[in-house]
Amino acid sequence: MKNISVIGAGTMGNGIAHTFAQKGYKVNLIDISPEALEKALATIEKNLDRMLKKEEITEEDKVGTLSNLCALTEISEGVKNADLVVEAATENIDLKLKIFKQLDKVCKSDTILASNTSSISITQIANVTNREDKVIGMHFMNPVPIMKLVEVIRGQVTSDEVTQSIMELSKHLGKIPVEVNDAPGFVANRILMPMINEAIHTLNENVSSVEGIDTVMILGMSHPMGPLQLADFIGLDVCLSILDVMYKGFSDEKYAPCSLLVEMVKKGKLGVKSGIGFYDYSEGLKNKKVAQQFLIK
Numbered sequence: 001m002k003n004i005s006v007i008g009a010g011t012m013g014n015g016i017a018h019t020f021a022q023k024g025y026k027v028n029l030i031d032i033s034p035e036a037l038e039k040a041l042a043t044i045e046k047n048l049d050r051m052l053k054k055e056e057i058t059e060e061d062k063v064g065t066l067s068n069l070c071a072l073t074e075i076s077e078g079v080k081n082a083d084l085v086v087e088a089a090t091e092n093i094d095l096k097l098k099i100f101k102q103l104d105k106v107c108k109s110d111t112i113l114a115s116n117t118s119s120i121s122i123t124q125i126a127n128v129t130n131r132e133d134k135v136i137g138m139h140f141m142n143p144v145p146i147m148k149l150v151e152v153i154r155g156q157v158t159s160d161e162v163t164q165s166i167m168e169l170s171k172h173l174g175k176i177p178v179e180v181n182d183a184p185g186f187v188a189n190r191i192l193m194p195m196i197n198e199a200i201h202t203l204n205e206n207v208s209s210v211e212g213i214d215t216v217m218i219l220g221m222s223h224p225m226g227p228l229q230l231a232d233f234i235g236l237d238v239c240l241s242i243l244d245v246m247y248k249g250f251s252d253e254k255y256a257p258c259s260l261l262v263e264m265v266k267k268g269k270l271g272v273k274s275g276i277g278f279y280d281y282s283e284g285l286k287n288k289k290v291a292q293q294f295l296i297k
Ligand SMILES: NC(=O)c1ccc[n+]([C@@H]2O[C@H](COP(=O)([O-])OP(=O)(O)OC[C@H]3O[C@@H](n4cnc5c(N)ncnc54)[C@H](O)[C@@H]3O)[C@@H](O)[C@H]2O)c1
Pocket: 007, 008, 009, 010, 011, 012, 013, 030, 031, 032, 033, 036, 087, 088, 089, 090, 091, 092, 095, 099, 116, 117, 118, 119, 139, 140, 141, 142, 233, 234, 235, 238, 273
């Protein structure tokens, strides 16, 4: 595989594009929003500068990575030469089905179509295409250039050959792939999201403060960051969508999103990407403070 197209240039899309481009793949990064593309390229450059400063890469690597990237707003234009498409658009089932229908029409017949979805059924996505055996989940973790795991999700009819090539490709990217079967939330979010949701319930019921809850999980469970901070990094809208998919998929109350999460998403408090969530990032990530709404009076 040489040509990779990444659809969606948000939190995940920019990291996925960065990772492929740094390994020498030609990457078309596609988003309907020119602003999102602009922001993504700026983020990639900033992240490369940070790596350069830490001497993890050379100036040549930085220039090479940037020259492997091309930003586009048209899917049909951006995927026509792709060997692999990695879809990382907004976590919304109707949107993803629409995108995969279009990809199936405009991509070469042997192009593998992967989704970075956190929770939506790969089998259901594959069903809207005429290449169900070539549709697979490639679930990267945030931040993509740093996190080692890729959950590789087989739909019901994903072929062994396609699974094997995605496992190998993930290793070539310097990642550690784990093959899992298709079920709502797969493995990572099936376990993570109930914990985040429970942390939000704990806050909503005033059992402890934002910092209290995060500190308990950092110091008590040796987690590298607390669940509320992690939710802010993932995006509260993304957390809500994943919980909704699991709630509907399993018809089980235990996955019902906490009302506080629903309310925050409605108000546009989405975490780091909107500047405010459980923490306030208006003075930058390093100077984050607990959001005004959660300060104990
Ligand atoms: N945020 C995380 O930590 C995380 C981790 C793993 C997987 N994911 C999954 O990755 C996917 C993307 O999540 P994100 O957090 O990057 O979301 P995001 O909201 O940061 O970015 C989504 C991007 O998709 C673009 N988009 C929407 N419709 C489009 C279309 N029709 N064509 C092209 N682009 C379109 C939007 O303009 C936006 O820039 C989701 O499926 C999510 O579940 C997220």
